[in-house]
Amino acid sequence: MARPFYVTTPIYYVNARPHLGHAYTTIVADVAARFHTMRACDVYFLTGTDEHGDKVVRAAKKENMTPRNYVDTISRLFRELWPELGIKNSAFIRTTDSAHMSVVEQVLQKIYDAGDIYFAEYEGLYCFGCERFYTERELENGKCPDHETEPEVIKESNYFFKMSRYQDWLVDHIRNTPDFIRPQRYKNEALAFLKEPLEDLCISRPKSRLKWGITLPFDNNYVTYVWFDALLNYVSALGYPTGDLFETFWPASQHVVAKDILKPHGIYWPIMLKAAGIPIYKHLNVHGYCNIEDSKMSKSLGNVVEPIELKNIYGLDAFRFFLIRDMVFGLDSSFSEASLVQRINSDLANDLGNLFSRVLSMVHKYFDGVVPEVEPTVEAECELGLVANAQTAIADYEGFMESFQFHNALQAVWKFISEMNKYVDVTAPWELAKKKSSRKSLSVVIYNLLEGLRIISGLIYPVMPDTAAKMQKHLGLDPKMSFYHLDQLKTWKSMKPGTRLPKSTVLFPRVDPVEKAVDTTVGRQAADSRPEIKPEITLEEFGKIDLRVATVIHAERIPRAKKILKLEVDLGQKRTIVAGIAQNYTPEDLVGKQIIIVANLKPAKLMGIVSNGMLIAAVDDSGPTLAALDKPVDPGTPLR
Numbered sequence: 001m002a003r004p005f006y007v008t009t010p011i012y013y014v015n016a017r018p019h020l021g022h023a024y025t026t027i028v029a030d031v032a033a034r035f036h037t038m039r040a041c042d043v044y045f046l047t048g049t050d051e052h053g054d055k056v057v058r059a060a061k062k063e064n065m066t067p068r069n070y071v072d073t074i075s076r077l078f079r080e081l082w083p084e085l086g087i088k089n090s091a092f093i094r095t096t097d098s099a100h101m102s103v104v105e106q107v108l109q110k111i112y113d114a115g116d117i118y119f120a121e122y123e124g125l126y127c128f129g130c131e132r133f134y135t136e137r138e139l140e141n142g143k144c145p146d147h148e149t150e151p152e153v154i155k156e157s158n159y160f161f162k163m164s165r166y167q168d169w170l171v172d173h174i175r176n177t178p179d180f181i182r183p184q185r186y187k188n189e190a191l192a193f194l195k196e197p198l199e200d201l202c203i204s205r206p207k208s209r210l211k212w213g214i215t216l217p218f219d220n221n222y223v224t225y226v227w228f229d230a231l232l233n234y235v236s237a238l239g240y241p242t243g244d245l246f247e248t249f250w251p252a253s254q255h256v257v258a259k260d261i262l263k264p265h266g267i268y269w270p271i272m273l274k275a276a277g278i279p280i281y282k283h284l285n286v287h288g289y290c291n292i293e294d295s296k297m298s299k300s301l302g303n304v305v306e307p308i309e310l311k312n313i314y315g316l317d318a319f320r321f322f323l324i325r326d327m328v329f330g331l332d333s334s335f336s337e338a339s340l341v342q343r344i345n346s347d348l349a350n351d352l353g354n355l356f357s358r359v360l361s362m363v364h365k366y367f368d369g370v371v372p373e374v375e376p377t378v379e380a381e382c383e384l385g386l387v388a389n390a391q392t393a394i395a396d397y398e399g400f401m402e403s404f405q406f407h408n409a410l411q412a413v414w415k416f417i418s419e420m421n422k423y424v425d426v427t428a429p430w431e432l433a434k435k436k437s438s439r440k441s442l443s444v445v446i447y448n449l450l451e452g453l454r455i456i457s458g459l460i461y462p463v464m465p466d467t468a469a470k471m472q473k474h475l476g477l478d479p480k481m482s483f484y485h486l487d488q489l490k491t492w493k494s495m496k497p498g499t500r501l502p503k504s505t506v507l508f509p510r511v512d513p514v515e516k517a518v519d520t521t522v523g524r525q526a527a528d529s530r531p532e533i534k535p536e537i538t539l540e541e542f543g544k545i546d547l548r549v550a551t552v553i554h555a556e557r558i559p560r561a562k563k564i565l566k567l568e569v570d571l572g573q574k575r576t577i578v579a580g581i582a583q584n585y586t587p588e589d590l591v592g593k594q595i596i597i598v599a600n601l602k603p604a605k606l607m608g609i610v611s612n613g614m615l616i617a618a619v620d621d622s623g624p625t626l627a628a629l630d631k632p633v634d635p636g637t638p639l640r
């Protein structure tokens with residue numbers, strides 16, 4: 001029977017749209033899932049949305065929506081985004097699903113019946129943002145460390161879960177279970193936390209304060225605390241307490257989360273499982289934070305990055321590669337578009353892309369596009385350690401992937417890519433091709449290079465599935481056969497001599513490291529919508545800016561750039577300008593419209609198109625609104 005593998009992401013709150021941080025975690029889980037399919041495992045991959053609690057009620061109110069309509073809308077955004085990012089989850093759970101709600105009730109009742117839940121009055125410092133009470137010790141300068149707001153004192157009667165009872169057990173479990181929490185730094189963090197006495201967890205909220213939640217099965221006046229509800233998704237999605245899925249996959253469970261939710265996953269969750277008599281999950285894999293150019297991504301800073309925009313501009317595989325290669329799993333990283341472009345150009349276009357097109361063009365040039373024979377007489381002398389290099393790469397890769405060190409796994413693959421490039425340089429097939437007597441050597445060298453490419457195409461599959469498929473198609477591998485299985489990659493000489501290969505293709509076009517073409521952040525305008533008035537200028541200085549009326553003659557979208565339109569305008573002369581207004585305007589809206597442009601702005605290249613001028617628009621939360629005149633005038637009329 002195939003080995004099971006169960007991987008989960010956190011279920012995301014529906015109080016915000018999906019952003020780069022959510023995309024990173026979900027892509028990591030997808031990479032782990034795909035890697036396990038390469039090992040012929042039986043894989044189950046779960047993601048979903050966390051839909052109860054104060055936060056959601058407040059977010060819904062802000063949008064003038066009922067909680068039900070609101071959660072449906074935002075949950076759909078998450079569900080529909082994942083396939084766009086190449087995510088192949090097996091299921092999508094929502095905490096408002098009735099099956100999930102019923103599991104929460106069952107588990108609560110079970111723990112209550114076992115005597116681990118009690119009723120008591122509590123007065124404490126409550127942070128509404130976090131939806132939890134804080135101890136004085138946990139606050140920073142009297143404020144919630146996450147929200148930087150002062151918590152409010154709240155007194156209420158509530159139900160408490162006797163976590164303290166399980167503290168010693170948990171310490172032993174974390175200490176004695178290899179890699180239970182990994183990487184090590186987070187295991188240490190959890191153990192450090194457990195050095196202090198563990199407080200019991202308040203697991204209810206009175207309905208007088210919050211109705212949007214799961215009613216406690218033993219007291220109709222209370223709903224369940226969101227974390228107690230949410231964590232159970234990992235078992236409810238498998239049909240706990242019965243069912244094949246639960247039986248098969250739960251023993252092989254691995255969670256992926258960021259460091260922000262280490263405590264609920266590393267402390268509350270194992271104790272909940274223990275108290276409910278459910279086996280403890282296998283691994284908690286904790287990663288760091290994706291920051292944006294060194295600051296935390298946040299709505300108020302207006303630097304929230306939309307993953308779909310990056311995918312649309314740079315391509316899905318390049319985007320996935322960048323996240324997995326650039327972020328050291330476990331540590332924080334600083335995202336910047338400049339480093340994304342650099343990686344595309346160096347690792348993808350240069351190292352991998354060049355190797356691929358170099359080798360394939362040689363197959364066409366020297367062997368008429370047909371995989372050559374391996375000549376046994378020269379096989380050994382032409383090999384130059386390439387087979388051993390491939391085997392080392394696969395072994396290192398497998399170990400690193402298994403232990404969630406994805407950046408190291410990719411580094412091992414790129415080490416092999418560089419060895420392949422060196423092999424081309426050292427064997428110099430173009431020299432071999434000059435002499436008839438070297439024909440056999442040429443044949444072996446090219447065959448070895450094709451084998452190397454086959455292995456690379458398999459190893460990159462979890463991170464770049466589309467590129468893997470494209471490479472395999474050009475290597476003449478049958479798409480119906482699975483050439484991604486690790487065992488198959490380990491078998492040298494799997495390419496069939498005599499196979500005719502299609503013409504070469506460019507895997508990754510180079511990206512111009514031009515000015516940032518598209519604003520990939522959302523909410524940046526919100527923060528800047530009414531920035532401070534700029535420093536004073538003189539009339540003379542203002543006079544340098546040549547504002548003109550222009551009539552739009554033609555407008556079109558630009559492939560791969562969602563926010564941008566290319567406009568042909570008339571201002572007495574024809575001009576091309578590129579404008580980031582596609583969010584709010586279609587090409588049809590614009591033709592015939594008179595707009596205002598800065599006519600003497602230095603031309604700039606955006607998305608490979610030279611823009612000769614810039615249009616003027618008011619920009620706020622809803623995006624750009626074009627400046628207009630109240631009656632038509634001649635194109636080219638200046639504004640003074």
Ligand code: MSP
Pocket residue numbers: 009010011012013014020021022024025050230231232233256257258259260261288289290291297
């Ligand atoms: N609903 C809870 C999780 C319940 S799981 C039983 C929650 N939701 S969340 O929407 O806030 O998601 C938090 C998770 O989103 C993080 O743990 C991480 O996986 C991902 N990220 C959100 N922002 C992130 C970054 N800036 N960087 C990396 N990942 C981040 O907490």
